[in-house]
Amino acid sequence: MKLLLKAVTIASAIVATQTLADSWTLAPEGSHLAYGTIKKDTVGEVNSFTILSGHVGPDGKAEIEIDLSSVETSVDIRNERMIAHVFRNAGTASLTAEFDMGEISTLGVGQTTAIDVEAVLSLVGTNVEFDAEVFVVRLSETSVMVSTNDMVFISTEDAGVNAGVDRLMELANLPGITRTVPVTARLIFNADSSQTSIAPVAPTAVAAVNGDVKAGKKVFRKCRACHQLKQGLHEVGPSLHGVIGSAAGQTPGYGYSAPLRQSRTVWTTETLAAFLADPKGAIPGNRMQFSGLRNAKDIADVIAYLQAESQG
Ligand code: HEC
CATH class of the missing domain: 2.40.128.110 (Lipid/polyisoprenoid-binding, YceI-like)
Incomplete structure (x- = not known):
């Protein structure tokens, strides 16, 4: 099954209230x-x-x-x-x-x-x-x-x-x-x-991504070691419930690293793809102990899966 991810609209208010510069x-x-x-x-x-x-x-x-x-x-x-x-x-x-x-x-x-x-x-x-x-x-x-x-x-x-x-x-x-x-x-x-590693992304800059939800579910097994999709269920990593469209590092109840919390990132299909390809490079100093997904199709698929899950 193919699912076309629509551009995620981000209310600028989310960005405005959840950003904090280092200095x-x-x-x-x-x-x-x-x-x-x-x-x-x-x-x-x-x-x-x-x-x-x-x-x-x-x-x-x-x-x-x-x-x-x-x-x-x-x-x-x-x-x-x-x-x-x-x-x-x-x-x-x-x-x-x-x-x-x-x-x-x-x-x-x-x-x-x-x-x-x-x-x-x-x-x-x-x-x-x-x-x-x-x-x-x-x-x-x-x-x-x-x-x-x-x-x-x-x-x-x-x-x-x-x-x-x-x-x-x-x-x-x-x-x-x-x-x-x-x-x-x-x-x-x-x-x-x-101090800002990633500037907030304007809604128009979000590209649509083609991803296979079923294949994405398999890719997500790699993430399950640390992440759950159930709301509020934080393990080694934060719950990824509704992560697409949310401001990075702001889910209540999880103790994020400062670099992620202060990254001024909004998780769009684009910022998430960049993060999953190279977690350390995209947001230096964050604490996700995961080397990233090398395969672009895996990235698109897992994003499609995350998107489908948070809709359902
Ligand atoms: C070894 C454990 C581990 C694995 C495997 C892992 N993560 Fe993470 N992830 C974390 C931790 C820990 C954080 C929080 C990092 C921080 O606070 O700096 C995180 C943060 C995130 C965030 C930011 C969430 C937010 O609320 O801003 C996303 C998105 C994410 N991970 C996606 C994934 C995906 C998708 C996969 C699988 C492809 C994955 N992670 C694999 C541990 C992991």
């Missing part, structure tokens, strides 16, 4: 880090840093570098005084924090969440630890925005810059500058695409 890079264009100062009890001013860079690793560790010489107070002489006296020409400050990327990765495009982070600001040789609630928006499949949910207050004493603020008061002949500084941040991160 993210800060997009300086949309990002913004500012703090407020109040002088003479009444005059509030906003300063910001125009040069930021940063990265979030696969472990969720974020490191943001702040170019202190890029401080913008709207007045040149004030910028210079700030850099010289408060930041003591230190060059850069760093902000490190840990994000729960697991939680962020489950966000669909347009969805939001609030999470608590512990952060450390390293400024001119002093580390200031603080907790902040951040608001996360999944802007697109490959970008997230993280912003402070409330203001974060940092004490100038904890940050070791009190003497510098004293000096500013002297220089500007000011009776007072507040010693706690509200900070707000909006950081945009883009997924590092180099």
